[in-house]
Amino acid sequence: MTFANTSDISVVQTIVEELEDIEAFYGDKAYKSKEVDELLEKNEIENEICLKETQKMTKDERAAQREIEKPKHKIRAKVEHSFARLKTQMKYHTSRYTGLVRNNMNFTIACLASNLKLFAHKQIALRKVRNS
Numbered sequence: 001m002t003f004a005n006t007s008d009i010s011v012v013q014t015i016v017e018e019l020e021d022i023e024a025f026y027g028d029k030a031y032k033s034k035e036v037d038e039l040l041e042k043n044e045i046e047n048e049i050c051l052k053e054t055q056k057m058t059k060d061e062r063a064a065q066r067e068i069e070k071p072k073h074k075i076r077a078k079v080e081h082s083f084a085r086l087k088t089q090m091k092y093h094t095s096r097y098t099g100l101v102r103n104n105m106n107f108t109i110a111c112l113a114s115n116l117k118l119f120a121h122k123q124i125a126l127r128k129v130r131n132s
Contacts, residue, residue, distance in 0.1 A: 001104045005096075012036050016043055024048045026076055048072050082114070090114050 002011055009031055016022065016039060024046035025031075031049045040047045050072055053062055086092045094109045095103045 001100055001107060003100070009036065016040070016045065026072060026079075028076065046115055048075070050076070083120070085110060086110055086114050089117065 008027075012025075012027075012031065016025070020041070021046050023032065025040055026048045029050050029052045034053055036049065037047060050069055051065060057065070060073070090110050090113060092107070096106060097103050
C-alpha cells in the first residue's frame with residue numbers, strides 16, 4: 001500500500017527487490033516501460049505486462065496482438081475480479097483512515113473477509129453438487 005500520490009510504476013523495483021522467488025510479473029499497460037522491462041530481464045523474471053495498442057497498428061495487427069495477449073488477460077482478470085468483489089460486495093471504495101498503517105490493516109481485514117465469503121460460497125456450491 002502506498003500514498004495516493006505515488007504512481008504504481010514507481011514501486012515496481014521495490015516489489016521485485018523485496019519479494020523472493022518471483023517467476024512472472026503481470027501488470028496492465030500502465031506498467032509498460034523500458035526501465036521496467038530491463039529490471040525484470042535483469043532479475044530473470046518473466047515479463048507478462050500487457051502491451052499497448054498504438055494508433056499506427058492495422059486492424060489485423062491489433063487482432064493478432066489481442067490474441068497473443070489473451071492468456072495474460074485471463075490471469076489478470078482473476079485479480080481484477082477480486083478487487084471488484086472488494087469494491088462492490090464489501091463496499092471498500094475509499095480509504096477511511098489517516099495513515100498507511102491503519103488503512104493497510106483495514107484493507108487486510110477487508111481482504112480476509114472477502115476471501116472467507118468466497119470460500120463459504122464455494123463450500124455451499126460444493127455441497128449442492130454432492131447432494132444432487
